[in-house]
Amino acid sequence: MKTLSASPPLARALAERNYNDATPVQTAVLAADAVGRDLLVSAQTGSGKTVAYGLAIAHDLLGDAERLPRASAPLALIVAPTRELALQVHRELEWLYKHAGARVVSCVGGMDPQREKRELEAGAHIVVGTPGRLCDHIRRKRLDVSELKAVVLDEADEMLDLGFREDMEFILKTTPDTRRTLLFSATLPRTIVNMAKQYQEDAFRVEVTAGEGGHADIEYRAIRIAPGDIEHAVVNVLRFFESPTAIVFCNTRNAVNHLQAALLERGFSVVALSGELTQNERTKALQSLRDGRARVCVATDVAARGIDLPNLGLVVHADLPNDPEVLQHRSGRTGRAGKKGVSVMLVIPARKRRAELLLNLAGIEAVWGTSPTVEEIRALDQQRMLQDALFGEATTEDDLVLAHALLAERSAEDIAAALARLYRSRLPAPEDILDPGQGGRSRDERGPRENRNARRDGPDSRGDERxxxxxxxxxxxxxxxxxxxxxxxxxxxxxxxxxxxxxxxxxxxxxxxxxxxxxxxxxxxxxxxxxxxxxxxxxxxxxxxxxxxxxxxxxxxxxxxxxxAKREKPDYKGKNNGKPAYQGKPSHDDRPARDSKPRFEGKPRYEGKATYEGKSSYERKPPYEGKSGLHTESRREDTFRTESAPARSKKPKHGKGPDQRSWPEVGERGSFKKPEFAKKPKKKKSRN
CATH class of the missing domain: 3.30.70.330 (RRM (RNA recognition motif) domain)
Known part of the structure; x- marks a missing residue:
């Protein structure tokens, strides 16, 4: 690798990894003007930033020595926003400093803090961790930062977006003033620039644009789809490109779970990454992608931050990212280390303007088109089958014996057809997708008359075709x-x-x-x-x-x-659907006028008595039995009776009721004898 001041042990490690040429960001941080100075670096993901700052701090850690001294207090501190990125940096620095004898320790959330404590007590040259866990170890006096010579903030813009500003400032304030500060960020917003002015001195600024950095090897495509064909489009895109490893981005956890279930149902080997998973589950999912047991990863933005997967050649944006920076971070998962990659955006008609704005702000030119069709995928399957590595393997004696047996029983055409069916059975079936066509165009692309009459002139607006x-x-x-x-x-x-x-x-x-x-x-x-x-x-x-x-x-x-049809309303054609308002009854015009018919026929309203003879919506109550006269009054004001009734004997004023024999004997009218009750003997009070 062509470097300006790389230490010999690091140069040997790079040669073993076949690093023959330095990337632009690696060349910039090793320039003569950047040696020994604070660095403010803006470079896209996948541009070799980890190796870049690993080389940049080598002189601070090693000096002119070939190997590092015995590990005690850390000499360098690397801060990363997520667990996956921190663990990835840990692996990169381990092989880079292998020949220098460096001991690299990781401190990330979700891991056992007691184990990390024991590793820190045993000594470390480089510590890599997430902001929260590092601050916790510093406050508990487990992490000694007094001997630090370099502090690296990797993807500082992402740490600010995730709310780690206070943790970052705490780390920078507690570390020695003589340290060297290297700040790496995909973008340089105003907050990053202000932080650099506050915590860096005479920083050397490096900016690597997308055309010069790692995104030059990414092909961007935008696919127009109907709103209901997102899942089908993801299936066809995965089948069309057939990347060994692919990642599909969604904006929410629910969308991740739903899409993972849909892809599993169609036969894909897929894992999911979201914030609801434990660290152990995330590690297992990533390991299955690295060893080839899974091919597709469905993830959210935060969960996929810092993921570095081998042979990741395809990134699919099932949901559009929220801003251009997220688009670049997502797409930066592919096209790394000089390899080619494809980034595909699925765009429904309502989001076309937003997609164009994201691409313009990110400075990306995408090729617009439609989703791969079933015919295109089948044609590619035929080519891939003919080029399959199975045909290039050496033929054994057992293979020849079985081949002769098959040819003796079946024709060559039948055997080839069976082989084709067997090959297709391992592949998920492609989906038929509707071309958005007229319905897929945005409102601005349609004319004003077309917009205005879209519903009125449609076939579903006519009663005979609805x-x-x-x-x-x-x-x-x-x-x-x-x-x-x-x-x-x-x-x-x-x-x-x-x-x-x-x-x-x-x-x-x-x-x-x-x-x-x-x-x-x-x-x-x-x-x-x-x-x-x-x-x-x-x-x-x-x-x-x-x-x-x-x-x-x-x-x-x-x-x-x-x-x-029984549950549906009638499909009217104009007024009354061409039929009279009442079927089987006289229409409104044939009925007599309201005043021409008497209100009550056959009986006068009152028949000599002041008694209402009409219908009542309630039952009349029995008359009140208290006086010789009978007077009842109903709930209607015009309903009453004034009749004479036979006199009834009065009830006695005292007693329990006429049906019981405890009433006193009645003598003359209005008088009665008082019943005599036996007196109970009084109880004597006890003196005690």
Missing amino acids: APRSKPARGGMTEGSVWFRAAIGRNKNAEARWLLPMICRRGGIGKGDIGAIRIFDASTEFEISANAADEFAQKIKRPDKEDNIRIEALPNGPQGDAQS
């Missing part, structure tokens, strides 16, 4: 058409986005030959153009092994689902 409780997936046929019915509906989660490819495959027709699609509870009706209807009817008669869905023609046109 399906109950479902909108047609495609417009009606301008010419003649024939209707067909498929024996699947909403009860089995039927959706137009996968019904359309299935219809095309079963009937051997194109998407342009399919008109309206109406999805009911138990069935789906769709129309086929008259030119393709005969051929379609012949092909659907053959059984299909993949879906086994019965399709039949409807000679009388669309019929609908009887069960669904």
Whole structure:
């Protein structure tokens, strides 16, 4: 490796790793003007920053010596924002300082602090850790920073975004003033510049642009997709590029879990990385990616920070990043160490402007296009099969014996077809994806009249072409058409986005030959153009092994689902749907006027008595039995009676009731004898 002042032990380690040429950031930090000075470096991820500051602090740690002295108090402190990045830096510095005899210790969150304490007590030359855990060890007097000669803040902008500003300032304040401070950041916002002015002296500033750094080997692509085809687009992109290792970024944990389940269901070997995982689970997931047991990683931005995976050739943005810096950090996971990589953005029509703005702010030129189709993926599968390493292996005697036995029983064509089926069975099936087309264009791309009449002129706005409780997936046929019915509906989660490819495959027709699609509870009706209807009817008669869905023609046109129709409102055509307001009853014009009919027929309202004879919504209460006269009053003001009633004997004023025999005997009217009660003897009070 061509370096200006690399120590001999580090040069040997670089030669063993086949580092033949220095990257621009490595050359800049080893320049004569940068030796012994504080550094403020702006470089993208994947540009070789770890090796760069490892070489930059070598003179501070080693001087002119070949090996480091016995480990005691640390000489260098590396601060990283995440656990994965800190562990990655730990591995890089271990092999870089292997011949110098350096002891590198990591202190990160999620690990056993007691184990880290024992390792620090045993001595270390370089300590790598996350801000929170390092501050904890410093406050507990476990980490001695009095002998530090260099402090490196790796990805300082990310640490500020994650809320580690106070921890960073605490570390810089507690370390010696004579230390050398190296600040590395992908971007240099104002907060980073102000921190550099406060904690650095006469810093040497290095800026490596994306064209000069690690992002020059990344190919950016933007794919236009329909809003409901994000999962299908991820599947086709992974199948099209066939990278040994790929990472798919989502913005939330729920999106990560959902996409991981979808990819597992389709046959991908996939792991997930999110903030809800423990450190042990994260380590196992990353290890499965490194040893090849898993091929795809679905992760959030924070969880994937600092991930360095071998052979990572593809980055997919299932959700658009929030800002240009995040876009660069995501894409920087690929295209590292001189290798080529691809960064694919999935853009729905509503997010097209935002995607263009992100690319412009990041200074990236992306190639716009559509998602890979099934035909393109199948063509690539054929090429990959012919170039498979299996055909290049040496043939053994056992292989020849089995080959002759197969040729004796089967023809060469049958054996080749079986081999092709076996090869395809190991691969996840590609998905049929709708071209966004007219529906995929943004509002600004459509004309004002097109926007204004998009709903009014659509086929689902006309009563004769609107399906109950479902909108047609495609417009009606301008010419003649024939209707067909498929024996699947909403009860089995039927959706137009996968019904359309299935219809095309079963009937051997194109998407342009399919008109309206109406999805009911138990069935789906769709129309086929008259030119393709005969051929379609012949092909659907053959059984299909993949879906086994019965399709039949409807000679009388669309019929609908009887069960669904019962629950639907009538499909009106204009006023009253062309029918009278009341079926089987006289219309409003035929009924007599309101005043021409008497209110009560046959009986006058009052019949000599002041008693209301109409209907009442309640039962009358029995009359009050208290006086010789009977007077009742109902809840209506005009309902009352004034009649005479036979006199009734009065109830005695005392007693329990007429049905009991404890009443006193009644003598003359109004008098009675008082009953005599036996007196109870009084209890004598006790003197005690």
